[in-house]
Amino acid sequence: MLKYFFSIFVLVVLLLVTVAGFRGQKFQKPPIELFPDMDHQPKVKSQVPSTFYSDGRGNRAPITGTVPLGYAMPQHKSVDGSAGESQSPYKQVHFSGGVGYTDTGKMGASWGTGMPIEVTPEFIARGQERFNISCSVCHGATGAGNGIAGKYGLVAIANLHQDRILQMADGEIFNTITHGKNTMMGYGDRIQVQDRWAIIAYIRALQKSQGGATINDVPATERAKLESQNP
């Protein structure tokens, strides 16, 4: 009887020591990894040398004729308004980071409205191009919510001509483009800040085109031309 008691006692003590005894102890050696979970990958870290490439550098220079993400296509200086050619063929653009209205759509604690960038015909044309590339697949070319993605099963795509969005502050739309909304993903990492505003300017033009416009939206000079054509 005593023999059993001692064996069980020894086992329990051993068990206690294994479970609790070595806690808090520091090991010099790396732990044994049964499932390494891809912790160690054969990869090149930024700015380190590499024997793989003949020039000995780990980093690759951008391929001639391509534009890295985060940079705009080089523009003729008459287009981007720069005084002369910059040293770099690319012009860095920004995706976010600021805390002001232009970068967040917020004025204080609420959504602001109004364009922080001057609206010109070129700006709206840029917005049209960007809208057609990024938004029309779902929202449709006119913004009616009837893009091709609907045919492939995406439901409840917002119609951008509904009253709620006509009334919506520009800043809130900016935020929807940046962060998405419910089933719509965010485009903050793909559409630069300036282009988001260009898209909003174009959405406003689309909204006017679908019944929101009055004759007062036509500039006086253009109105005079129209009136002389159709008296």
Ligand code: HEC
């Ligand atoms: C993959 C499809 C898809 C794309 C691409 C897409 N959207 Fe959406 N968008 C949706 C869906 C779906 C909703 C409705 C989300 C919801 O349930 O409120 C929506 C909602 C919206 C709304 C209304 C948000 C609200 O508060 O109700 C706006 C404004 C909008 N999108 C603008 C855009 C703009 C601008 C782009 C292009 C940069 C864009 N969307 C690209 C699918 C898309």
